[in-house]
Amino acid sequence: MKVDARELAAALAPGAVLALWAAGGAGVFALTLEPAERAALGAMLEPRAALLVLGWLLLSGALGALARQAYLRWVAAPARLAEDAKVLVGTDAQREIEPAGSAENRALAEAINQLARQRAALRGDIDAKVREASREIEQERSRLAALMSELTQSVVVCNLDGRILLYNNRARLQFRALSQAPSLADGAELIGLGRSIYAVFDRQLVAHALQSVQQRLQRGAASPSAQFVTSTRGGQLLRVQMAPVRAIAAAAGAAEGADEVALNGFVLMLDNITRDFADESLRDQLLHGLTEGSRASLGNLQAAVEMLDYEDLDAPTRERFLGVVRDEVQAMSRRIQDLARHTTQTQKTRWPLEDMLGADLAAAAVQRIGALGSCRASAGEVDAALWLKVDSYSLLQALTYLAARLVDEYEIRLIRLRLAAAPGGRAHLDLIWVGQAMSTETVMTWETDPIRVGDESTALTVRDVVDRHDGEFWFERERVRHEAFFRFLLPLASGHEQLEAEMFVRHESRPEYYDFDLFQATEPTRELADRPLAELSFTVFDTETTGLNPSDGDEILQIGATRIVNGKLRRQENFERLVDPQRPIPEASIPIHGITPEMVAGQPTIREVLPAFHRFAQDTVLVAHNAAFDMRFLQLKEAATGVAFDQPVLDTLLLSALVHPAQSSHRLEEIAARFGVEVLGRHTALGDAMVTAEVFLKMIPLLADKGIHTLAQAREAAQQTYYARIRY
Amino acid sequence: MSHKVLIADDEPNILISLEFLMKREGHQVFVARDGNEALEAIRRERPDLVLLDVMMPGKTGFDVCQAVRADESFAGMKIVLLTAKGRDTDVAKGTALGADAYLTKPFSTKDLAARVRELLGGGA
Numbered sequence: 001m002k003v004d005a006r007e008l009a010a011a012l013a014p015g016a017v018l019a020l021w022a023a024g025g026a027g028v029f030a031l032t033l034e035p036a037e038r039a040a041l042g043a044m045l046e047p048r049a050a051l052l053v054l055g056w057l058l059l060s061g062a063l064g065a066l067a068r069q070a071y072l073r074w075v076a077a078p079a080r081l082a083e084d085a086k087v088l089v090g091t092d093a094q095r096e097i098e099p100a101g102s103a104e105n106r107a108l109a110e111a112i113n114q115l116a117r118q119r120a121a122l123r124g125d126i127d128a129k130v131r132e133a134s135r136e137i138e139q140e141r142s143r144l145a146a147l148m149s150e151l152t153q154s155v156v157v158c159n160l161d162g163r164i165l166l167y168n169n170r171a172r173l174q175f176r177a178l179s180q181a182p183s184l185a186d187g188a189e190l191i192g193l194g195r196s197i198y199a200v201f202d203r204q205l206v207a208h209a210l211q212s213v214q215q216r217l218q219r220g221a222a223s224p225s226a227q228f229v230t231s232t233r234g235g236q237l238l239r240v241q242m243a244p245v246r247a248i249a250a251a252a253g254a255a256e257g258a259d260e261v262a263l264n265g266f267v268l269m270l271d272n273i274t275r276d277f278a279d280e281s282l283r284d285q286l287l288h289g290l291t292e293g294s295r296a297s298l299g300n301l302q303a304a305v306e307m308l309d310y311e312d313l314d315a316p317t318r319e320r321f322l323g324v325v326r327d328e329v330q331a332m333s334r335r336i337q338d339l340a341r342h343t344t345q346t347q348k349t350r351w352p353l354e355d356m357l358g359a360d361l362a363a364a365a366v367q368r369i370g371a372l373g374s375c376r377a378s379a380g381e382v383d384a385a386l387w388l389k390v391d392s393y394s395l396l397q398a399l400t401y402l403a404a405r406l407v408d409e410y411e412i413r414l415i416r417l418r419l420a421a422a423p424g425g426r427a428h429l430d431l432i433w434v435g436q437a438m439s440t441e442t443v444m445t446w447e448t449d450p451i452r453v454g455d456e457s458t459a460l461t462v463r464d465v466v467d468r469h470d471g472e473f474w475f476e477r478e479r480v481r482h483e484a485f486f487r488f489l490l491p492l493a494s495g496h497e498q499l500e501a502e503m504f505v506r507h508e509s510r511p512e513y514y515d516f517d518l519f520q521a522t523e524p525t526r527e528l529a530d531r532p533l534a535e536l537s538f539t540v541f542d543t544e545t546t547g548l549n550p551s552d553g554d555e556i557l558q559i560g561a562t563r564i565v566n567g568k569l570r571r572q573e574n575f576e577r578l579v580d581p582q583r584p585i586p587e588a589s590i591p592i593h594g595i596t597p598e599m600v601a602g603q604p605t606i607r608e609v610l611p612a613f614h615r616f617a618q619d620t621v622l623v624a625h626n627a628a629f630d631m632r633f634l635q636l637k638e639a640a641t642g643v644a645f646d647q648p649v650l651d652t653l654l655l656s657a658l659v660h661p662a663q664s665s666h667r668l669e670e671i672a673a674r675f676g677v678e679v680l681g682r683h684t685a686l687g688d689a690m691v692t693a694e695v696f697l698k699m700i701p702l703l704a705d706k707g708i709h710t711l712a713q714a715r716e717a718a719q720q721t722y723y724a725r726i727r728y
Numbered sequence: 729m730s731h732k733v734l735i736a737d738d739e740p741n742i743l744i745s746l747e748f749l750m751k752r753e754g755h756q757v758f759v760a761r762d763g764n765e766a767l768e769a770i771r772r773e774r775p776d777l778v779l780l781d782v783m784m785p786g787k788t789g790f791d792v793c794q795a796v797r798a799d800e801s802f803a804g805m806k807i808v809l810l811t812a813k814g815r816d817t818d819v820a821k822g823t824a825l826g827a828d829a830y831l832t833k834p835f836s837t838k839d840l841a842a843r844v845r846e847l848l849g850g851g852a
Contacts, residue, residue: 295812296739296783299833303745306837310752317748324741 010071015060022056077101078108085112094120154270157245160263162197162206174272175200178236189615192573194537194565196619197268201240205230209242210266217244217263229273239271286339293335301328353469355493358386358419358427361395365417368396369403375413377403382419386427387493391468395488397458398465401451402431402486410436418485425492426471432485443475443486528621528648529712533700536711538564538650539617540693541575542685543630544593546585550633555581556606557595559613560685562693563620567700569693575616576686578603593683607641610634614643621711625668625692627651648711652696654718659702661721671695731848732773734758736766736792737781737810742833746779749837753844763787767795775805777848779840780827782811782818790825797826806847810835 030038045052077100084097096113099106145166148155154171158164167175175191178200190199197206209226216224225243245265304324307313313321362379369377406412410433418430447462466473472489528536541561547554561575578595580603590596624630627649638644656666660674672679672691675698679691703709708717733755735746743759750757758773760766763786770778770792778796782789789809796802809827811818822830829843 292783292812295833296742299810299812299835300739300741300745302834303742303749303837307745307748320744321748324744328741 004076007068007071007076010075011064011068014063014067015056018056018060018063073102073105077105081105081109081112084109088112088116092123156191156197156268156270157265158197158268159265162203164191164193164195164197165265167191167193171270174270177272178238188573188575189612189618192563192565193570199618201230206242209240210263213242213244213266214263217246235274236272237274237277239273241269241271243267243269289335290339294332297328297332297335300324304328353389353391353491356388356390356392357384358382358388358429359384361388361390361392361429362417362419364392364396365399368400369415372400372404372407375403375407375415377415377417380416380418382417383421383427386419386421388427388429389469389491389493391465394460394465394468395490397451397453397460398462398488399431400453402446402462404453405446406433410438421492422489425494427490427492429488429490430485431488432483434481434483437477437484438475440475447473529715530710532709533703533711533714534567537566537620538623538693538696539620540564540623540689540696541613541617541630542624542688542692543633544595544683544685545633546581546583546589548629550636553583554633555579555583556609556633556637557581557585557593557600558685559609560687560689561613561616562686562689564623564693564697567697569690569697571690574686574689575613576684577609577612579609580605606637610637610641611643614641614645617645617647620647622647622649623652623692623696624649625652625688625695627653648715650696650711650714651718652692652699654721655696655699655703655714657721658708658717659699659706668692668695730754730756731777732756732758732775733844734760734766734769734773734775734778736760736763736769736778736784736789738762738784739781742781742810745837746840749841750779750844753841763789763792766792770796770802770805774802777806777808777844779808779810779844782809782813782822790821793822793825793827808840808843808847 030041033041080100081097088095088097096116097109099109148166148168151168152170154174155166155168156164156171157166172191178190205228209228212226213224216226223243225241227239227241229237229239231237243266244263245267247262247264301324304321308318308321308325359379359382362382366377366379369375403415406415412433412435414433416432418428418432420428420430422428449461451458451460451462451465462473466488469488469490471491474487475484476487477484539561540563541559543556543560544558545554545556556579558578559575560577563570563573565573578600580600582605585595585597585600622631622645628651631645631649634645652668652671653666656663656671660666663670663674668688668691669679671677672695675695677691677694677698679687703714703717706717708714733750735743735750735757736759737743737746738761740761743761747757747759755777758769758775760769761784763784765786766778766780766784767787769775778792780789780792784792787795789811793807793809796805796807807827808829808831809822810831810833811822812833819830819832828847831840831843
């Protein structure tokens with residue numbers, strides 16, 4: 001136990017003071033005495049000295065004990081209280097101070113405890129509010145993302161540097177169409193979080209549009225948006241509408257009449273009008289041909305016919321004019337036929353038809369017919385793969401109406417629906433029933449009577465609905481089965497749109513296509529090497545190869561890659577390609593990578609794939625496990641493909657050796673197990689790239705603990721590890 | 729009285745009728761089948777009136793009209809533009825380039841004959 005020096009001093013002080021007082025008092029007293037008196041006093045005191053000392057000892061002992069008590073009570077206790085209070089201030093520890101010492105001291109301790117409790121409550125409150133607020137923000141964000149992903153218009157949101165913060169699925173599909181290597185990179189080299197929109201659009205064009213948006217904002221225009229049409233490198237025409245994203249602070253300032261309106265980004269809504277434009281030009285051309293071509297022909301005709309009116313024509317002259325008439329009539333007939341052929345192809349979809357899965361339409365019809373009450377309906381033979389191009393509302397009305405008349409007039413109780421593909425890009429939708437056959441005349445009247453559904457009467461007839469679809473409608477009997485059916489001939493959705501629609505449904509989880517944190521990001525002024533790892537964009541990749549020695553003719557079989565932007569793995573933004581190695585695949589290697597010669601037959605060669613991958617990886621840092629190996633394959637192809645991967649490279653193998661120097665294995669599986677990363681699809685290039693990316697993300701904080709924050713530091717430290725010194 | 733009339737059109741089917749019509753009107757008729765031929769004929773024959781189709785290979789009717797109006801020595805030559813282009817912008821262009829009349833196909837030959845008579849009568 002440590003002895004408190006001040007406590008000891010307090011305890012000894014009374015004795016010392018008493019001794020001093022006695023000695024001092026005795027000295028002064030002795031000075032006033034004659035030598036004889038001093039000797040007499042000495043003789044008197046000397047034998048009783050022990051008694052005097054004993055008295056002093058007793059007295060100083062008692063006083064010392066009292067002084068010590070006083071010290072403990074009035075000095076030590078407040079000091080301890082102050083110490084405890086300081087601890088409370090300096091830490092978040094949830095503890096109470098033990099009240100001690102005087103009543104005042106105890107009261108003080110209690111007051112401090114109350115303050116501490118108040119502080120804890122306030123803190124809890126703030127934490128709860130912060131949590132609540134961030135939950136709300138997160139909710140709003142995901143609501144926005146949900147909204148965006150369902151939109152049928154392409155939307156891309158960028159910050160002022162043109163970096164993409166959000167895009168929706170539609171935009172992804174559109175950019176896919178813009179990609180110069182659509183089959184290779186799927187447009188993922190163009191659109192991705194953090195990627196620059198200027199890879200697609202001319203910077204000047206966007207700057208000009210931004211400027212006009214700014215001008216409109218300053219004028220106080222109601223909808224300060226700008227529009228431009230641009231053609232992309234692939235020859236596609238895009239109509240782009242730009243709307244501003246205002247900085248929040250500026251929005252408040254603007255209300256107070258601030259004239260400078262700050263933007264912190266912009267929204268682009270894209271429409272690919274290539275097809276519309278082509279349709280429009282074709283229509284124009286046809287119209288032009290019809291008017292001008294017909295004018296000339298009619299001019300010739302009219303002149304010739306009017307000449308024929310002269311009665312004094314000789315036979316050969318008359319024949320010449322008749323020849324002109326015949327000639328021009330034929331020319332006009334040809335023109336009209338051409339026109340008719342084109343217009344049926346281009347003009348037929350004047351009524352806005354939507355793409356709808358045939359099975360959905362059938363299910364809706366079954367439900368509507370069932371709701372009539374006295375009739376059951378079923379969707380028996382429905383081809384689930386068919387996408388129709390229909391006006392579903394009017395078509396359902398027509399189906400329900402026909403069913404209702406069957407029920408009312410022929411007491412039909414069971415109706416089946418059938419949907420099957422028909423030649424010429426069309427489908428048969430049949431309304432089938434068993435029973436009494438009706439006359440074709442009856443059907444004709446049903447076709448042209450106004451549609452009534454319940455009490456609701458419309459101006460439409462079944463014929464009108466069919467015409468809207470440029471389809472047909474008829475009645476057929478199958479005597480053998482005692483069945484009869486109405487058949488609708490309806491257009492199928494075109495293949496392109498079907499594909500898009502499928503891509504819409506196929507995503508089970510809503511992909512993350514946004515990162516608003518990128519709003520803060522500004523064009524890096526610092527060198528790449530000096531930027532923190534957490535801020536950089538990475539392309540994490542892996543290759544599967546025919547063997548280990550590229551210099552001995554081993555080739556790449558597959559490249560897989562994914563992206564890390566703003567510290568998050570972007571699973572949706574990936575790249576995966578099989579490559580035709582143009583050499584046999586060694587039998588022994590097939591169990592390792594699982595790629596058979598059949599799989600690579602007909603795949604693109606490395607000359608096509610590597611440039612696409614190069615574009616995918618542009619402006620990012622490359623990351624791979626045992627990167628030296630993959631990089632050798634890439635570098636050996638530089639001459640053949642004309643693309644050089646000169647960006648910085650990080651190797652998760654070396655980084656693992658850096659963060660876990662004591663571990664003996666730095667194989668990807670081992671590292672993944674160490675970090676608790678689930679391994680799925682190991683030994684496909686993309687599967688390995690995903691695992692590598694997750695492992696890499698887990699390493700970043702561990703590297704930071706070791707004082708490794710920037711790219712340059714990471715590269716330098718990795719070079720120092722044992723593994724780096726082994727040449728592959 | 730007889731005038732020299734040049735008909736320039738690349739469509740034989742209209743040439744037949746117009747040639748017949750103008751001859752019937754008592755004019756001396758020349759024909760040209762494209763713009764360059766028309767200009768040559770104009771220089772050679774110095775017609776009193778030219779029926780000019782706008783859409784011709786080589787030089788268009790507009791080009792020929794402009795060339796004629798640029799040459800002082802052809803002052804007084806009447807030019808009637810015939811065209812299948814019906815847009816009013818084309819009419820405006822033709823008039824601006826100095827055509828005396830602008831007829832859109834199809835037109836009535838009676839109207840044409842009347843216009844020609846009017847133009848030649850007034851210029852004579």
